[in-house]
Amino acid sequence: MNLSAGRSPGDTSRAADAAVRARGLRVVRGARTVLDDFDLDVRQGTLTGLLGPSGSGKSTLMRAIVGVQRVAGGAVDVLGRPAGAKVLRDRVGYVTQEPAVYGDLTIRQNLRYFARVLGAPRSDVDRVIDQVQLGSHADHLVSRLSGGQRSRVSLATALLGTPELIVLDEPTVGLDPVLRVELWGLFHRIVEAGATLLVSSHVMDEAERCERLVLLREGSLLADDTLPNLLERTGTGDAEQAFLKLIEQADNGMRTP
Numbered sequence: 001m002n003l004s005a006g007r008s009p010g011d012t013s014r015a016a017d018a019a020v021r022a023r024g025l026r027v028v029r030g031a032r033t034v035l036d037d038f039d040l041d042v043r044q045g046t047l048t049g050l051l052g053p054s055g056s057g058k059s060t061l062m063r064a065i066v067g068v069q070r071v072a073g074g075a076v077d078v079l080g081r082p083a084g085a086k087v088l089r090d091r092v093g094y095v096t097q098e099p100a101v102y103g104d105l106t107i108r109q110n111l112r113y114f115a116r117v118l119g120a121p122r123s124d125v126d127r128v129i130d131q132v133q134l135g136s137h138a139d140h141l142v143s144r145l146s147g148g149q150r151s152r153v154s155l156a157t158a159l160l161g162t163p164e165l166i167v168l169d170e171p172t173v174g175l176d177p178v179l180r181v182e183l184w185g186l187f188h189r190i191v192e193a194g195a196t197l198l199v200s201s202h203v204m205d206e207a208e209r210c211e212r213l214v215l216l217r218e219g220s221l222l223a224d225d226t227l228p229n230l231l232e233r234t235g236t237g238d239a240e241q242a243f244l245k246l247i248e249q250a251d252n253g254m255r256t257p
């Protein structure tokens with residue numbers, strides 16, 4: 001896997017200041033080009049929402065950022081290093097859409113196991129359990145937990161080792177509104193503690209919880225801005241309307257000779 005193909009020697013922008021920096025990224029999955037000539041910058045210390053409809057390429061982009069996606073061209077740097085570099089292993093946390101914890105182990109057993117795999121200190125286990133507010137359930141089997149609690153266990157695994165960048169793929173999908181609000185509160189606390197968080201969602205009303213929004217549509221970057229700026233630019237009142245307006249503007253732009 002070569003994530004650094006196509007890097008221009010004359011490219012002197014400050015990669016080290018960015019949590020994520022993609023240039024000319026191209027990803028082909030099956031017969032489909034999912035991302036093509038895609039650029040992205042995510043500043044360190046921000047809570048960035050990656051929003052877009054189902055199939056727009058959010059998971060693919062996240063996979064490229066954490067270094068598990070074969071790329072056909074371009075470069076992705078994470079914390080100043082090529083995505084997937086060995087030195088990033090304990091500096092980047094990633095939670096996929098599918099729950100990645102064992103149902104037949106307790107929360108504490110799961111986290112001890114993942115701490116060992118990741119080489120994180122054993123003392124991290126209690127810290128991350130407290131961080132996701134599951135202390136009173138630490139010795140419960142994961143299979144007996146609610147969906148929201150299970151999501152928090154997955155999130156806890158990504159917090160082991162105190163990663164600087166945490167990438168969460170649709171962490172709130174299927175959760176009720178109360179749990180969603182709770183999780184977003186937790187995300188903000190993680191960022192306040194110094195991490196950079198990239199969170200994907202296809203629920204537009206989650207946009208207002210993000211400091212910065214990256215809007216994707218069919219593998220293209222539609223916008224990378226704050227919600228207030230997007231509302232002002234599009235003359236709309238909410239993220240969904242702004243997104244629709246941006247699509248309209250992009251389509252009109254494409255039709256203009």
Ligand SMILES: Nc1ncnc2c1ncn2[C@@H]1O[C@H](COP(=O)(O)OP(=O)(O)OP(=O)(O)O)[C@@H](O)[C@H]1O
Nearest residue numbers: 029030032034053054055056057058059060061202
């Ligand atoms: N393993 C695969 N093989 C071939 N094509 C794939 C594969 N995984 C995803 N795709 C295609 O890549 C495109 C982008 O998928 P991706 O999962 O990145 O989108 P997404 O925005 O994360 O969607 P969702 O919100 O539904 O998770 C889709 O057209 C999808 O069909």
